[in-house]
Amino acid sequence: MGKAMLAATTQLLGKAQRRLWMKYALRGVGGSDNHARLDLAYRMPDPWNMASAMERTRFEATNRIIGQAFGRPASVLELGCGEGHQTGYLARACDQVYGVDVSAHAIERAHARVTQARFAVADIFSQPWGDERHRFDLVTACEVLYYLRDPAATIERMQMLGRNGLVTFFAPAVGRLGDVLERVPGLHKDWIHAGATSWLVGWWTDHDGA
Structure with a gap:
C-alpha cells in the first residue's frame, strides 16, 4: 500500500x-x-474535528467579522472554548482572551494549546473573572447554543457581560435558534460558507447601561 x-x-x-x-x-x-x-x-481528542480545514475557514471568517465590526477588542470571553482551536484564532484578534468550557478534559488541552489565554472549567454563569456589566469587550458563543436548555438566558448574560457579542451556529439550527437571536437589539447577521456547509453569524453592540 x-x-x-x-x-x-x-x-x-x-x-x-x-x-x-x-x-x-x-x-x-x-x-x-x-x-x-x-x-x-472529550475523552476522544478533537471530537468535533475542529482541526479540519472546514473549521479553520469558519475561524478565519469569524476573525474577519470581529475586526470589521469591533476593531481589536481588549478582552474576549469565549464560551464553549473546547480544546482551544478557535481560541488560538481569537488570541490573534484581541489583547487578552478568556475561555470557558464545561469539560475539564477540553480545558486541560486548551491550556496546552494556547498558553497565553486564561481558561476555566465553567459556563457563562460561573466564569470567575468578574460579573460587572461590560466586563469584557466581546463575548462569543460559537457552536455552543445547540447544547443549552435556555439559549435566551445565555444571550442575555452575554449582553450583560460584554460590550459586544457574537454567536455562530450551523445553518440547520436556525429553526430552533433564529427567533432567540432575532430578539437581540441592533442585531447584524451574515453567513460563513465552507463548501456545502454554512453557519449563521450574529453580532451586536450592547448600549443598554453603557
Whole structure:
C-alpha cells in the first residue's frame, strides 16, 4: 500500500471512529445542559474535528467579522472554548482572551494549546473573572447554543457581560435558534460558507447601561 493510500485509509478510519464515539457520547445532549455527556465527548481528542480545514475557514471568517465590526477588542470571553482551536484564532484578534468550557478534559488541552489565554472549567454563569456589566469587550458563543436548555438566558448574560457579542451556529439550527437571536437589539447577521456547509453569524453592540 502506497503512502498516499495509507494516509487516506487512516483518515477514513479516524473519521468513522469519531462518528461512532460521538453518536454514543452525545446521546441526550442537544438542548439539555448535559455537562457530563459533553465532557465524555472529550475523552476522544478533537471530537468535533475542529482541526479540519472546514473549521479553520469558519475561524478565519469569524476573525474577519470581529475586526470589521469591533476593531481589536481588549478582552474576549469565549464560551464553549473546547480544546482551544478557535481560541488560538481569537488570541490573534484581541489583547487578552478568556475561555470557558464545561469539560475539564477540553480545558486541560486548551491550556496546552494556547498558553497565553486564561481558561476555566465553567459556563457563562460561573466564569470567575468578574460579573460587572461590560466586563469584557466581546463575548462569543460559537457552536455552543445547540447544547443549552435556555439559549435566551445565555444571550442575555452575554449582553450583560460584554460590550459586544457574537454567536455562530450551523445553518440547520436556525429553526430552533433564529427567533432567540432575532430578539437581540441592533442585531447584524451574515453567513460563513465552507463548501456545502454554512453557519449563521450574529453580532451586536450592547448600549443598554453603557
